[in-house]
Each structure stands twice: as structure tokens, then as C-alpha cells.
Amino acid sequence: MTRPPLPPFDPDSAPVKVRAAENAWNTRDPETVAQAYTEDSVWRNRDEFVTGRAEIVEFLRRKWERELDYALRKQLWGFRENRMAVRFQYEWHDAGGQWWRSYGNELWEFSPAGLMSRREASINDIAITPADRRIFGPRSPEDENWELPLH
Numbered sequence: 726m727t728r729p730p731l732p733p734f735d736p737d738s739a740p741v742k743v744r745a746a747e748n749a750w751n752t753r754d755p756e757t758v759a760q761a762y763t764e765d766s767v768w769r770n771r772d773e774f775v776t777g778r779a780e781i782v783e784f785l786r787r788k789w790e791r792e793l794d795y796a797l798r799k800q801l802w803g804f805r806e807n808r809m810a811v812r813f814q815y816e817w818h819d820a821g822g823q824w825w826r827s828y829g830n831e832l833w834e835f836s837p838a839g840l841m842s843r844r845e846a847s848i849n850d851i852a853i854t855p856a857d858r859r860i861f862g863p864r865s866p867e868d869e870n871w872e873l874p875l876h
Contacts, residue, residue: 728761761841793818794817796860816859826850
């Protein structure tokens with residue numbers, strides 16, 4: 726199985742790969758998201774370590790049970806050959822109704838088939854009010870060129 730675009734990435738293919746990841750994560754479907762990773766993919770997500778698709782699916786199920794109405798934006802930071810650096814923000818609310826914005830950076834490494842074999846994510850959360858929200862679901866044509874603000 727291959728997952729284009731394939732490495733080595735270039736200025737045209739790298740942003741396509743990042744947008745594909747954003748689109749997949751915005752489905753909030755653990756099985757769909759996990760298909761972009763190798764069978765033995767290794768993750769560090771905050772303080773949790775995950776290995777393999779089965780653990781990825783379980784991790785994502787737990788995540789989206791807790792992070793309700795999750796909506797994500799990713800932006801390419803840099804790339805070289807089969808590696809990328811990505812920054813992201815997502816918004817969600819907890820069961821009590823508190824809204825959060827999560828800021829993060831990811832390091833990605835891809836197999837020759839274009840599947841992600843390694844993902845390292847550092848993430849910080851801040852409480853926001855509903856009026857502070859700026860991400861309202863998957864990217865639409867109106868926010869196609871939306872840039873990630875620093876705060």
C-alpha cells in the first residue's frame with residue numbers, strides 16, 4: 726500500500742501531505758487516521774508513547790471521547806527528504822463545556838511508501854471562551870489561506 730505524495734518531498738508535495746493529514750484528523754475517525762501510518766509506527770504524543778496501528782486507533786478513540794467537537798489546522802514548517810516539521814492548533818471542549826485551544830509542533834518521518842513511521846508531538850493547552858474560538862470544523866474555501874496565529 727502506498728500513500729501519495731511519496732518522499733522525497735518537494736515544495737509542491739509537502740503541503741499536500743500536510744493537508745491530507747489535517748483532513749484525515751478532522752474526520753475524527755480513528756480507523757481512517759490510522760491507515761496513514763505504518764503497521765509499526767511509533768508515536769510520542771505529549772507524555773504518551775504509542776506503537777502500531779492498533780494502539781493508534783485506541784489512542785485516538787480515547788482522545789476524541791475526551792476532546793469533543795475537535796477541529797484542527799496544520800501548517801508545514803519545514804521538510805527535507807522523508808521528514809517534516811509541522812505546527813498545528815486545534816480547538817475542542819471537554820464534557821463540562823470548557824473550550825480549549827491546543828498548540829503544538831510535530832516531527833514526522835515517512836516510509837518510502839508515504840506512510841508515517843514516526844510522529845513526535847509536543848502540545849500545550851489553554852482554556853478559551855466560546856467567543857475566542859476561531860476554528861469551526863474542517864477547512865472550508867473561505868479559510869483556505871488561513872494562517873495559524875501565534876496566540
